[in-house]
Amino acid sequence: MSQRTERRGGIHVDQSDLLCKKGCGYYGNAAWQGLCSKCWREEYQRVRQKQIQDDWALAEKLQREEEAAYASSHGPQTQPPSQSTPPHPQPGHASLGPFSKFEEKKTNEKTRKVTTVKKFFSPSSRSAPKKETQEGKTPSPSVSRRASFDTDQVSKDFVDFLKNLQKPGREIHKQCRAFIGNMSSKKDLSADELSECVQDFYQNLADRLMGHFKCSSESVEQVMDQVEKYIMTRLYKSVFCPETTDDEKKDLATQNRIRALHWVTIEMLCVSFDEEIPEVSENVVKAITDVIEMDSKRVPRDKLSCITRCSKHIFSAIRITKKEPASADDFLPALIYIVLKANPPRLQSNIQYITRFCNPSRLMTGEDGYYFTNLCCAAAFIEKLDAQSLNLSPEEFERYMSGQASPRCSGSEEDWSSPAPAPTNPVLAQLNQNLEVLSGLSGRQEALMEAAHSLQADLLSWPESVQHEVHDILKKYPLEVLPRSAPAIDDNNDVDNDNLPPPLTPQVV
């Protein structure tokens, strides 16, 4: 450190100027604001850290302000969210939001522990139990209102129904309650085992009614319908789409699949609908509504009747279009089309649920069974659907699937597809507009970031350039201490005083 570095010609720089400003003993560098490399790095980190902290603080402050503003505007309505609040409007069609349902389900799992002992109702009959506590089913506060109302109603109906059966009625009620209690302790079983339990219970109860109480098969069937309704309403929460299965994953896969197939048209599936006829399109809408409604039902039989209603609307639509009764060759493609258009929430879960917990004879035979089988076929077909099944070339299929092309835009099917895109077009237009706005915004943000970066670079290089300038000027005009060549001007010497007029003197008037 004591060694003297070479002196730049004419520039007088003190050694201390070259050293790090922090005084660590190393040499500094102008580019690093006179710091040595080590101190510069430390300083730079410190500044950055501070900036990050400042940003955070600013963000937090903004957030608080926003919350305060929100709270002041919604102040009177906000309530502690822990309690269920009756005035809150319940989602009328929970089926419309499959994801919120998933969310709900998760919430239910969490809030299961919440102990809300509730008196459902007090049945007037002395044969019925005086009180019914929660039986392994604790609805989350957000849905408890409607759910418990449903459950109340079903329990009431069930008790009313059994009251008329007297002794067998009491026996049935006892068995059902015992079974539900049993089931609530079996949550860890797989879905198939649960299904077996329920099916065994149906079978045993039916056998007992037949054998012990000598009931006719007709009345047994009636009783079993009521039992199914009662039991499945109560078990629904724990056995529908249980976490032990991958039903939920399949639901999402199917949903995405159907979404990706949004471009499939009536002609591709060879469906004989003429949606220009108002009656036909009305039936199509009703069919779509029915198949979507299936998800909102809890009892397998109710779900089946939704499917049956949907199917009947499809038959009507075909019959109006073709003016002759529809055959299976017309029906299945039409159902596939309806499923594609409706994208029913939790389709796979519902199919699985019905398969597991419905009376099997109802699924294999009977009208409901026929339509349910068709729905299963439609779901299976959609899963496997490929170019060939739509009479497309593989290239076309790929293009449509990837969204590079749309059959609606090709114009060749203008006359056919004109009614179909009408409802989707405003949505698509809005979507496109939003996308445009978004891409414009992102472009502007990028430009902004670029400008900010260049500004930062400018700012960093500015001291350097100033220093350079100073250097250059110093180089150009080296500091020279000149010897005192001219005599100093003596202010006290009155050489010119004679030329000046005499000073004014104050006069008294």
Place this chain on the structure above:
Amino acid sequence: MGEKLPQVQGDPQLRRDTLSRPVRTLRAKMVLLGSSGVGKSSLALRFCKDEFRNTSPTVGCAYLTQVMHLSDVTLRFEIWDTAGEEKYHSVTPLYYRGAHAALLVYDVSKRDTFIRAQVWLRELEKQYVAGSTVLWLVGNKGDLAQHRQVSVQEGQSLANDRGLLFTETSALSGDQVDKLLLAVAHRVYECVGAQQGGLSEWQETPHVDLRRRNHLFASCCKVGP
């Protein structure tokens, strides 16, 4: 309604002894398989043309029912039509699950439908449980004799080779259709109905009638312990 009430009481065996008309009604599921255009739907309509209490008229001919009266039993056929197009072939097994009878239909004037029928047959045989399903080969459109591409002998020999029953029909003229259904009914009752639980009982009113529920268990409570 009044006629049905006495039937409600007692189990099937009891009823046979106590009622003057000792008839049980059993339900049987029949599936129609075959390429599109071979006349499955027309055949199904023919099967059911006589039934006065048909399913509601707005419903098409994909699901139909027909009651067959045999000597000591009544079979209520549920006829399931299937989509014949080849692209739906992979999902068809869902239809014939639990069927008591499967009719393999082909068009005698189109050879390719006969070949397709053999494909269906192979598919069916994979799922086939001996004695649980009656398989029947049906050559339809027998009225189109001048365009015939598949001879009666061909159909018959295929049926003999694979252990099927064989009939040629004409859904257009109705020729042989009634006989076919009756034959199927007999065969189903012989093969399947004999087994324990092969066919389930059919109830006329599966819905709860609120006015009648007081009588539901009126008798069984007296009988019960």
